[in-house]
Amino acid sequence: MYVAVKGGEAAIDNAHRLLAEARRGDPAVPELSVAQIREQMALLVDRVMTEGSLYDPDLAALALKQARGDVVEAVFLVRAYRTTLPRFGASAPVDTGTMAVERRVSATFKDLPGGQVLGPTFDYTHRLVDFALAADTASEPAAEAEPRADAGTCPRVTDLLAQDGLIEASPPDDGAPVGDLTREPVDYPADRALRLQALARGDEGFVLGLAYSTQRGYGRTHPFVGEIRVGAVAVEFVPEELGFAVPLGRVRLTECQMVNQFKGSGAAAPQFTRGYGLSFGQSERKAMAMALVDRALRAEELGEPVASPAQDQEFVLAHCDSLQATGFVEHLKLPHYVDFQAELELVRRLRAEFERKTETVEMQEAAE
Amino acid sequence: MxxxxxxxxxxGSASRELPGRAPDDAQVPSPERDRGIVASVLDAAGNARGSGYNFAYLDEGTKRMIRRAILKAIAVPGYQVPFASREMPMPYGWGTGGVQVTAAILGQSDVLKVIDQGADDTTNAVSIRRFFAKTSGVATTTRTTEATVIQTRHRIPETPLTEGQILVYQVPIPEPLRFLEPRETETRQLHALAEYGAMHVKLYEDISRHGHIATTYAYPVEVAGRYVMDPSPTPKFDNPKMDDCPALQLFGAGRERRIYAVPPYTRVRSLDFEDHPFRVQxxxxxxxxxxxxxxxxxxxxxxxxxxxxxxxxxxxxxxxxxxxxxx
Amino acid sequence: MLAPGFADPVHDAQGTFRAVMDALARPGLVRPLAPFLAPPAPLTPELAAVALALTDADTPVWLDPALAEAADVAAYLRFHTGAPLTDDPARAAFALVRESRRCPPLGRFALGTPAYPDTSTTLVLALDTITDGQGLSLSGPGVRGTVRVAPGPLPDGFAAQCAENRADFPLGVDLILTAPGRVAGLPRSTTVTEA
Structure with a gap:
């Protein structure tokens, strides 16, 4: 029999208690510590920080624990916490050229200053389930690399290309304040800084799917991975009253610079163009997808036709946020019976009118 | 029978135990309970006891930003004012816009009522009422006549509203033209030009197909002779209550980042045609x-x-x- | 020493906002506004209250010459609100006007754009009195029929300026009228005639 949802505080309280019990799982199994999640689910933590727009591995790990491993729910917790934090201002731009790289690969040059550094990556692993991991075995310590002669200098590939004018110049810093989409609603057309913010916060799956679509002809950008680098950079802040930069600490970032073919236009000589991706921690898939979509969204600026979803900034920006998407999709489970009643009444009336009409036609036919 | x-x-006692009608706030002492009012739990400083958050959750800077948007919304009835909606501790689509508007207007002496589908005890109404009881400590009520602020999803109370009241609507899609034109850049221009022909065409297509307009809820209205506005997904049954209403009506759309308003005693006309006048269920x-x-x-x-x-x-x-x- | 701001920043700001909101929602209705503020002269407690409640780093504020000439006033507002001061009325989100009779023509302030009529200036005027009765006749959203209100002193041709302001709707400025202990609103949607 149909049983209506009973509201009330008791039902909500009981549901929350049940949730707490379900979150813990079998009490005979030891409870996860936040440190364990932070250290052993590090890529998940990185994703939550990236989409949560907050660099705090412990908080992201705690959010994952509370969210029972649901990424979007964890991002939600981090974002809701973030909005309650006081704002002191914006940091100085980080310089990824000075990054202490732990991984750096380029698909455009075989070797280059600073070298190719494979680092900790799933690339070239065979995806065979490692049953040894089911038993608590210590992993083999990593090999120590021989320091290269050019260690410590790791110029960006795009800077190397820019020296020859082969790639478009990076737009100069005009000193204008950068917009903040968490502080002002997006006004279309949104500039590139705002688009990149939206993509960085955007759902990895959604951005990945859009990026993939550009590779399959829906807004093709002819991309090459100029470079992916992962490592820590210093964050500095210039307090108004001091007037000079004060170091705040270091954050670990993944940066992807795509190099895209561009035939040139009437005004511009043929040269390579850029697509840019940046994420917290090690989030390569996200940074790469972001760079592809960033380049696709520059179609209008570069005089290319805007015909595909990934090139349409209203489409991309309005739908890439997992919290907005999940909230609105999931709100369908809230009661809608008032509106449904209105529709029920309408459908019944339309059906009655339809039957009347059919009967009239049948009677007329019978009379004839 | x-x-x-x-x-x-x-x-046996059917009227008190209908699904969705279990009385909440049940532990409240009787005199207040009898009046439907739950006593305020403010501390001496006026902050909600023990919540650890600012009064009504939002920080003062956010409230100021929302308050400015509300004033503009009142000055330009029916126009959707963009505002920097914050991430709230409840999901988008579950009333974050209404919650932010309520949080920005709420004061210590307010009495708050929250309804969803017309009912005070639907789960989301309970959840939002609890949120404000916890973070602001204001008195809450289920009685329409006792409330100074009523937050609603999908209904306007049957009891006529009065001059001292504010009705705050939770709005999912504030743009009445959205399903005719998905682009914000386009709909903004249509509003700027007061170009609402497409909406009339859409309604007229209903008439030619069904003999009458087949929109039953979120039925578009024209406010003060200028802007076409989405009344939120209330059934069109409630549209006439918006017209010349003594209460102030505020609309908050959190995910879509818009606030709009209908001041008291303002003409709200449901779109229709001379030969097919607007009719309610x-x-x-x-x-x-x-x-x-x-x-x-x-x-x-x-x-x-x-x-x-x-x-x-x-x-x-x-x-x-x-x-x-x-x- | 700098004069203090709201004694209770949270609830005094809320109370001031609600009075202003009620005033704009019901043009012609005179609402009590009695802030316990002692701002530097010639800033009035009511102007100060509205500024403290509604302005901050995101809202450029224009001061009329009477206020702009008083260094204490700028210091007070900067400290308590953080709002940037502008000398261009067309760039102001809020304009504080101490000498209401000499208020610049309304058309010199930001009127918004057809796509974004909300990007307009809100003027806050300090008057000597606002009473019910002969003066201005108001109608439009928020007014049941018509209502009369007598604010003063006002600049010459004020009703005509309001009519011009109304004619450009949805563009236009909104006015918050203050007098000792009270506030009233004249949003751009209101039709104003002399009565």
């Missing part, structure tokens, strides 16, 4: 609990063999009428 007796799961039977006619009714399925009953969606007026009849 009374209508309530038809339902196998309602039991009519129910053939009265409420099975309180006997009211002319109220919006919910259809409750009572068994698996086609049994139905119709009861008021506005729980407050229904309970008040049942209590009066019992006296």
């Amino acid at each position: 009374s209508a309530t007796g038809m339902s196998p799961f309602l039991g 009519e129910f053939t039977q009265p409420c099975a609990l309180c006997g009211a006619r002319g109220h919006y009714l919910d259809e409750v399925v009572t068994d698996d063999s086609g049994g139905r009953m119709f009861i008021c969606s506005d729980t407050d007026i229904c309970e008040t009428r049942v209590a009066e009849a019992a006296r």
